[in-house]
Amino acid sequence: MGEQLAFYALSALILGCAVIVITAPSAVYAILFLVLDFLFVAGLYVVLHAQFVAVIQVLVYAGGIVILYLFVVMLVNLKRPPEAQRDRRRRSRLGVALSAVVLVEFAAIALYGYVAPEAGPAGGGLSFSNVERVGWLLYTDYLVPFELASMLLLVAMIGAIVLARREL
Amino acid sequence: MIDLIVIPLLQIVFVLTGVLIVVMYLVLLERKIQAWVQVRFGPMRVGPHGILQPVADVLKLFVKEDITPVKADKWIYTAAPIIVLVPALIAFAVIPFGSSVSLFGKKISLAIADVNVGLLYIVAVASLGVYGIILGGWSSNSKYPLLASLRASAQLVSYEVAVTLTFVSVILSAGTLSMVGIVNAQYNSGVWFLFVQPVAFVIYMIGGLAETNRSPFDLPEAESELVGGFHTEYSGMRFALFFLAEYTNMIIVSSVATTLFFGGWLPPFPNLKALAFLYYVPSWIWFTLKTFLILYLFLWIRATLPRYRYDQLMRVGWKVLIPLALANIVVTGVVKVLLGR
Numbered sequence: 001m002g003e004q005l006a007f008y009a010l011s012a013l014i015l016g017c018a019v020i021v022i023t024a025p026s027a028v029y030a031i032l033f034l035v036l037d038f039l040f041v042a043g044l045y046v047v048l049h050a051q052f053v054a055v056i057q058v059l060v061y062a063g064g065i066v067i068l069y070l071f072v073v074m075l076v077n078l079k080r081p082p083e084a085q086r087d088r089r090r091r092s093r094l095g096v097a098l099s100a101v102v103l104v105e106f107a108a109i110a111l112y113g114y115v116a117p118e119a120g121p122a123g124g125g126l127s128f129s130n131v132e133r134v135g136w137l138l139y140t141d142y143l144v145p146f147e148l149a150s151m152l153l154l155v156a157m158i159g160a161i162v163l164a165r166r167e168l
Numbered sequence: 169m170i171d172l173i174v175i176p177l178l179q180i181v182f183v184l185t186g187v188l189i190v191v192m193y194l195v196l197l198e199r200k201i202q203a204w205v206q207v208r209f210g211p212m213r214v215g216p217h218g219i220l221q222p223v224a225d226v227l228k229l230f231v232k233e234d235i236t237p238v239k240a241d242k243w244i245y246t247a248a249p250i251i252v253l254v255p256a257l258i259a260f261a262v263i264p265f266g267s268s269v270s271l272f273g274k275k276i277s278l279a280i281a282d283v284n285v286g287l288l289y290i291v292a293v294a295s296l297g298v299y300g301i302i303l304g305g306w307s308s309n310s311k312y313p314l315l316a317s318l319r320a321s322a323q324l325v326s327y328e329v330a331v332t333l334t335f336v337s338v339i340l341s342a343g344t345l346s347m348v349g350i351v352n353a354q355y356n357s358g359v360w361f362l363f364v365q366p367v368a369f370v371i372y373m374i375g376g377l378a379e380t381n382r383s384p385f386d387l388p389e390a391e392s393e394l395v396g397g398f399h400t401e402y403s404g405m406r407f408a409l410f411f412l413a414e415y416t417n418m419i420i421v422s423s424v425a426t427t428l429f430f431g432g433w434l435p436p437f438p439n440l441k442a443l444a445f446l447y448y449v450p451s452w453i454w455f456t457l458k459t460f461l462i463l464y465l466f467l468w469i470r471a472t473l474p475r476y477r478y479d480q481l482m483r484v485g486w487k488v489l490i491p492l493a494l495a496n497i498v499v500t501g502v503v504k505v506l507l508g509r
Contacts, residue, residue, distance in 0.1 A: 028244065028306070035299065055288040063295025067302070067325065071318075074306050130284055131345055 006047045014040045027073045031066060038062040052130045179280045183260050191415040192222035198467050205471035232404040237308060240401065244307035249402065249409035252300030255293045256416040262286040263423045264348050266433045266452035278433070278452055279348055286347035287339065290424060291332050294379070297413065298324045301388070304410070305398035317398035319478065320388030323378055326485040327385075331375035333493035334368040337500040338428050341365060351432035358439035360431040367496045369429045371489050373465070376421035378485065380414060383470040387478055422462040423455075430458045 017037035024030040038061045045054035138146045196211065196218065203210030211218030236245055264279035283289055298321050305317020339345055341364050342353035354361055362369050378385040381397075389397030399410045426432060433455045435446035476484070 028241075028303075032244070032299075032303075035296075051283060051285045052288070055285045055292045058292040059288065059295055063292060063298070064325075067298055067321065070299070070302055071321070074302070074314075 003047055007044065010040050010044045010047065014044065028070070031069050031073060034069070035062050035066050038066065050130065052134050175274075175276060176280060179276075180261075183265075183280065184257065187257070187260060187416060187419060188412070190419060191412055192226065194415050194418070194463065195225065195411075196222050197463075198470070201464070201467045202471045205468075226408075229405060229408040234404040234406065235401075237310065237401050239309040241307040241309065244303050246406075248300045248304035248307060249399075249406045249413070250300070251303065252297050252413040253409045253416070255296040255300075256413045256420060259290050259293045259420050260423075262289050262347050263420075264351060264427065264432055265423075265455050266450065269450075269452075277348075282346055282348045284349075285345050287335055287345050287350070287428075290420070291328075291335065294417075294420070295328060297417070300410075300413070301398050304402070308398075308401035310401055312395045313398045313400045316388050316390075316394045316400070319394075320381060320398055323381070323385065323388065323481065323485075326482065327375045327378040327489070330371055330485060330489040330493050331379060333490065333497060334365075334372045334375070335428070337365055337368045337493070337497045340497065340500045340504060347427050347432075351427060351434060354431045355434055355438045358437070360429060360434075360436075362429040365429065365496070365500070367492065369425070371493050371496070372425060372429070373462075374484075374489060376425065377466070377469065378481070380417045380421055380466075382418065382466055384473040384476050385481060386475060387481060390475060418463060418466055419459070422459045422466070425462050426455060426458040430462075 014037055017033045017040060020033045021030045021037060024033060038057060042054040042057040042062070045051070045057060199221075200210040200218070211221040214220040214224045236242060261280045262283055264277075264282070266278035268275050268277045270276070301320045301324070302317050305313040305315075305320070308314070338350065338361060341357075341361055342350040344350060344353060350361075357364070377383075381388050388394075389399075394400070399407055402410060431438060433451035435443065435449065435454055437443050
């Protein structure tokens with residue numbers, strides 16, 4: 001009961017903040033509500049007993065990535081939207097396409113939820129702590145995607161350094 | 169009901185009041201120690217040997233005029249000091265101040281919450297404090313605060329990496345992320361992790377100085393270049409909140425160092441039979457003693473070392489501390505595998 005209440009309250013807050021993010025008049029306010037949104041998502045993870053994911057959510061998204069957004073917005077003065085975004089037709093076409101993609105994704109997830117069997121608790125018994133279970137899964141079942149993702153990040157890092165260096 | 173709500177609430181009130189009082193007197197301690205280093209007396213007028221100086225300071229800050237610059241962004245200007253202080257305070261939730269005490273027949277743990285991701289929780293919460301600094305500088309709509317806040321946030325983001333990497337090697341040694349678990353691991357291994365991970369401790373302390381904007385890394389508030397730092401435009405209680413946050417962060421860094429490297433609430437050489445009498449001293453006294461020793465180190469360094477230049481700061485962070493911390497992780501992992509534990 002309490003868990004459900006928390007879940008719905010948090011979901012409402014997440015959606016509310018997300019709406020404010022896209023309607024906020026100033027980019028800095030939008031980013032602040034994005035941070036708040038990420039914090040509520042972390043709260044949702046805590047309700048689902050995924051403390052590790054919650055903490056990583058705060059650390060990586062709220063504490064890392066969005067700070068870089070804030071840097072960009074503060075240093076690049078965004079008083080007026082650029083010309084390309086003021087074209088109404090182009091914006092609405094893009095919006096329709098994006099929302100169609102999201103809708104298809106939602107439908108796929110719902111369909112999968114009906115078809116796929118109920119997933120048991122990962123990693124067997126409850127003797128593992130949260131972190132150990134995540135680590136175990138990453139290095140057994142999801143080893144290849146995990147290593148591929150780390151390679152991708154490494155390439156991105158090197159790419160950023162190469163781009164930032166003036167003389168090479 | 170009592171276990172679920174009343175006791176945690178009392179713990180929270182107790183810890184918050186304790187922290188605020190410690191912060192008040194930490195400021196006095198800093199002034200006194202700096203004075204003694206420079207062969208002065210320090211504050212002497214309010215109370216005997218200036219012992220009531222913090223009370224006078226707080227009263228002054230309360231009655232000072234609270235100014236908001238006309239061109240400031242009002243909401244963010246108001247929110248920034250709060251955003252700085254709140255993460256600093258809620259990080260105390262997972263710090264174990266002692267093993268446990270018995271009060272009125274109830275066994276009360278001296279950590280408010282023993283979360284199994286305790287150490288990561290502190291890292292995550294600490295990473296949020298940067299927002300207050302950036303926003304405080306930006307919303308003042310004034311050039312010195314903006315420059316200072318950019319410096320501060322670049323510094324915090326850089327040194328966060330090195331500090332978090334030292335945590336990884338400590339976690340490898342302890343085998344757990346829980347703060348209580350890390351202290352217990354030190355009990356089981358018989359020595360403080362200071363002797364197991366000396367390199368990590370040195371990197372952590374340097375990173376801790378930089379993360380709290382303390383001298384010799386106090387570039388964000390370098391008076392001679394930036395007037396007063398990111399809080400130049402703030403006055404009265406809002407300035408006090410920034411000030412409070414800085415000292416609270418110092419206490420956090422010291423208590424985390426105590427927990428990770430100095431055995432938390434354990435007496436020295438916790439497994440030695442000959443030193444078992446040390447257990448008669450309550451655990452929280454050991455914790456407080458160690459934390460204050462590290463705080464003293466902070467103040468001592470401030471009184472001794474001159475300020476770094478900005479390029480030196482960045483070079484030390486990225487080219488020395490981070491590679492060293494990474495090498496330390498690799499060595500820790502290899503040794504752990506070779507020892508077969």
